[in-house]
Amino acid sequence: MTCIFCHIIAHGLPAEILYEDEDLAVFKDINPAAPIHLLIVPKKHIDSVNALDEKTAGIFAKMVLAAKRMAERHGIQSGYRLMINNGREAGQVVYHLHMHFMGGWGRKPAKG
Ligand code: AMP
Ligand code: ZN
Numbered sequence: 001m002t003c004i005f006c007h008i009i010a011h012g013l014p015a016e017i018l019y020e021d022e023d024l025a026v027f028k029d030i031n032p033a034a035p036i037h038l039l040i041v042p043k044k045h046i047d048s049v050n051a052l053d054e055k056t057a058g059i060f061a062k063m064v065l066a067a068k069r070m071a072e073r074h075g076i077q078s079g080y081r082l083m084i085n086n087g088r089e090a091g092q093v094v095y096h097l098h099m100h101f102m103g104g105w106g107r108k109p110a111k112g
Contacts, residue, residue, distance in 0.1 A: 005096035009043050019070070023062050026070060026101075034081075035104030036074055040066050046097040049086040063099050076103040 007013040009025050018038065019026040029037040042059045046052060052060070064082070071077045080103030085092040 003045055003094075003096050005039075005041050005094055005098065006045050009041065018073075019066060023059060024066050026066055029100070033100075034102035035107060036076065036080075036102065038070055038101040040070075040099040040101055042097055047095045048092060048097055049084060051097070059097075067099065067101050070101055071103065074104065076107070078106070079103060 004013065008015040008017075008027060015027040015030075017025055017027045023043055025041050025043060026038050027041070029039050040063045042063065044056070044059070046056055046059070067080070067082050071080050080101060083100040083102065084098070085100075
């Protein structure tokens with residue numbers, strides 16, 4: 001398996017996984033750019049937004065709802081940022097679709 005996020009999802013590579021269900025995993029970004037920086041990742045391997053189609057785009061709603069739950073869990077409904085880098089020019093490094101969840105600027109670094 002060459003995809004690093006598929007590896008994490010399969011529990012073959014350690015990560016701080018905060019949430020998991022049959023469709024998604026949420027784990028901490030290894031190089032946080034915010035006090036709370038999580039990655040919301042579909043379990044099914046999809047390279048990027050470019051690879052989404054009518055059949056697979058439903059995962060998007062689930063990713064956003066997972067973000068909402070993470071905001072509630074961390075008590076930061078007052079502000080958080082969701083970001084997807086799509087493609088090389090936008091700085092996508094890992095070609096397994098993921099949404100960055102960033103927040104916590106008004107708080108001390110949280111437990112996770
Ligand atoms: P992107 O530029 O959107 O492709 O971002 C990839 C993100 O994945 C970066 O913010 C990295 O810090 C993060 N990352 C890379 N490897 C790991 C890993 N093993 N565990 C957690 N996060 C990772
Ligand atoms: Zn993958």
